[in-house]
Amino acid sequence: MSDYLTKQLSTPITLQCGATLDDVTVAYECFGKLNEAKDNAIMICHALTGDSHVTESVEAPKEGWWNDMVGPGKHIDTNKFYVICSNVLGSCKGSMGPGTINQKTSQKYGLSFPVITVKDIVSVQYQLCIELGIPSLYAVVGPSMGGMQALEWAISYSKYCKRCVVIASSSSLSPQALAFGMVGRNAIISDRSFNEGNYDEEKPKQGLAIARMIGHITYLSKKSITDKFGRKLQEKKEYNYELDSDFQIESYLHYQGDKFVESFDANSYLYLSKALSYFDLSKEYGSLKKAFEKISASMLFISISSDWLYPTEQSKEMARTCMNMNKKVTFCEVESDYGHDSFLIEVDKFGEVIHSFIEREL
Amino acid sequence: MSHIQNEDILSYISKKDQVLDLGCGEGDLLELLRDKKSIDGYGIEKDPGNVMNCIQKGLSVFHGDIQEGLSQFPDQSFDTVILSQTLQQVQNPLEVIHEMCRVGKVAIVTFPNFAHWKTRFQLLKGIIPKSDALPYEWYNTPNIRVVSIKSFKRICKKEKIRILHQKAFSSTKRLALPLLHNLCGQRALFVIKKE
Numbered sequence: 001m002s003d004y005l006t007k008q009l010s011t012p013i014t015l016q017c018g019a020t021l022d023d024v025t026v027a028y029e030c031f032g033k034l035n036e037a038k039d040n041a042i043m044i045c046h047a048l049t050g051d052s053h054v055t056e057s058v059e060a061p062k063e064g065w066w067n068d069m070v071g072p073g074k075h076i077d078t079n080k081f082y083v084i085c086s087n088v089l090g091s092c093k094g095s096m097g098p099g100t101i102n103q104k105t106s107q108k109y110g111l112s113f114p115v116i117t118v119k120d121i122v123s124v125q126y127q128l129c130i131e132l133g134i135p136s137l138y139a140v141v142g143p144s145m146g147g148m149q150a151l152e153w154a155i156s157y158s159k160y161c162k163r164c165v166v167i168a169s170s171s172s173l174s175p176q177a178l179a180f181g182m183v184g185r186n187a188i189i190s191d192r193s194f195n196e197g198n199y200d201e202e203k204p205k206q207g208l209a210i211a212r213m214i215g216h217i218t219y220l221s222k223k224s225i226t227d228k229f230g231r232k233l234q235e236k237k238e239y240n241y242e243l244d245s246d247f248q249i250e251s252y253l254h255y256q257g258d259k260f261v262e263s264f265d266a267n268s269y270l271y272l273s274k275a276l277s278y279f280d281l282s283k284e285y286g287s288l289k290k291a292f293e294k295i296s297a298s299m300l301f302i303s304i305s306s307d308w309l310y311p312t313e314q315s316k317e318m319a320r321t322c323m324n325m326n327k328k329v330t331f332c333e334v335e336s337d338y339g340h341d342s343f344l345i346e347v348d349k350f351g352e353v354i355h356s357f358i359e360r361e362l
Numbered sequence: 363m364s365h366i367q368n369e370d371i372l373s374y375i376s377k378k379d380q381v382l383d384l385g386c387g388e389g390d391l392l393e394l395l396r397d398k399k400s401i402d403g404y405g406i407e408k409d410p411g412n413v414m415n416c417i418q419k420g421l422s423v424f425h426g427d428i429q430e431g432l433s434q435f436p437d438q439s440f441d442t443v444i445l446s447q448t449l450q451q452v453q454n455p456l457e458v459i460h461e462m463c464r465v466g467k468v469a470i471v472t473f474p475n476f477a478h479w480k481t482r483f484q485l486l487k488g489i490i491p492k493s494d495a496l497p498y499e500w501y502n503t504p505n506i507r508v509v510s511i512k513s514f515k516r517i518c519k520k521e522k523i524r525i526l527h528q529k530a531f532s533s534t535k536r537l538a539l540p541l542l543h544n545l546c547g548q549r550a551l552f553v554i555k556k557e
Binding site: 300317319320323326328329330331333335356357360361 | 380382410413414416417418419420421422423424426431435436439
C-alpha cells in the first residue's frame, strides 16, 4: 500500500533538454487543510533520495523524513498550513522516472528517459499545484537539492511564491561535490548487472550501494564520524588480518548501502545526481545577480556550520547577492556538528528559524 | 538613553534610503527604521540569539561577522551604514571605518566615550572604569578597544575622513556645547564620509 496520491498531469512537460514528456505522473501527499482564501499552501521540496512522505498523518502513520518539522503544532504547523510534498520527476517513489513504462514501447524507459534538470522538476511541481487548484504558495521550503528547487521556484515562478526557504543548499555544486557525484554514478554504471540501464531481476546493487556510501560520507562531518565511530572495530578486539571489513565505520557504510538499494532505483539515482550536477544559476542566467533579478519572495537562507558539501560560504554568497539587489533576505548559520545531514538530525534548530520566518508578516 | 540616540541616528536617515546596520543586535534600530521611515534595512549580527530575535521581528538580517562581510559589497551600495555601539568591540576598527565609508555614501558611528570625566576620575583612583556606557568588568568586557571623542576626531583627520555631524550624550540628554563633548559625553555619535 502506498501512502501517496498520484496525479497524471493534463499537459505535457517540455524539458530543458528539448524533449517533451506526456502523461507525467506525480506522486504527492498533502497535510493540513487548504483554507478558503487558498493562501496557506506550503510546498516542501525533498532532497536527492527523498519522497513525498515528509511526515506522518492519520492516513499514513509511518514516520516521514522530516517528521519533527512538519505536523500539527510542529515548526511548520499543519493546523495552520496546507503542506504539499511531491516526489520529484525522475525519482522512483511514485513519480515518473526511468523506471516508468514508456507507453510507446511498453518497456521501461531506462536510459532512454530524457536527462532532466532541477528546472524540469520544478515545472512539474508547478503544474501539480495548478491542477490542485492552488493559486499561490505561502512558502516553498527545501533542504539540499530541495533548496535548489526552492530557488528555482523563487526565480521561475516569482509571482507565485511568497516566501522561499533554502536550507544547506547552493546555486551550484562545488567542483568537490561534482567529483563525488561523478564517482557515485560511475560505481553504478560499472556494476556488472547495470546492463546499460536495462536491468530487471538482477539489479546493480553493488554499484548503487557504493554510490550511497560515497554520498553518505559527504553528508557526515569529520567530527560526527569521529565521535560516532572513531577507529573502533566491529565486534572484535583485534584485526582479522583479512581484507574484509574490520572497522565500525565500514559496517555502518555497508549497512547504509544495503538498506538503500532495497528502496531506491539505480537509474533514478543517475538521473537525479546528474540534475544536481547541472544546476548552475550563474551559468544559466549569466550571473547570480541576473538569476536573482526576478525574485520577489522574501528569502531565507540557512547553512550548517559543519557542512562541507554545501559550505556556509555558498549560502552567504546568495544572501549577499540578494542584499546587493535590495531583496528581502535573511541568512542564518545553524551551529551543528552533524555535517550536511544536520537538517535531518537536529531538526529543532532549523525548525525554530523556519518557524519564526514563516509565521511573521511579509 | 539609547532611545534618544536611536532617534538621533534616525534623524540623519531619509525615507527610501538603503541602510545597513552593522552589529544590529536584536534589531531595535532596524525596527524603528521600518516603523518610522518605512525603510527595510539590513542588519549584520553574529550572535545567533539576536539573529532569531531579528527574524521574529520580520527584519532582514545576515548572520555573520561584520569584519568578514563588508568586502563583498560594491562601493557605495548603501546610502547609510551604521555601526552603533560596536566600534569598541571590533578587532580592526580602522579597517571597518574605511569599509563603511566605501560601502556607504554616509556612515554613522556611535561609541562609548572613554574620556568622560567619570572614567578619567576612576582611572585617577587607579581602578578600571565602569559606567552606564561601559557596564562591564575588565575581565568580562567585550570591549577590546577604548576610544574617546578627541581620539576619534584625530583619526578621522589623519585618515582623510570628513565629519559631517558630531553629537554627544550624557546619561540623560544630548550635550549642546561641542567644547564639553569629550569631557561630559558618555556616548558619541559621528556622521562621516570619505573626503
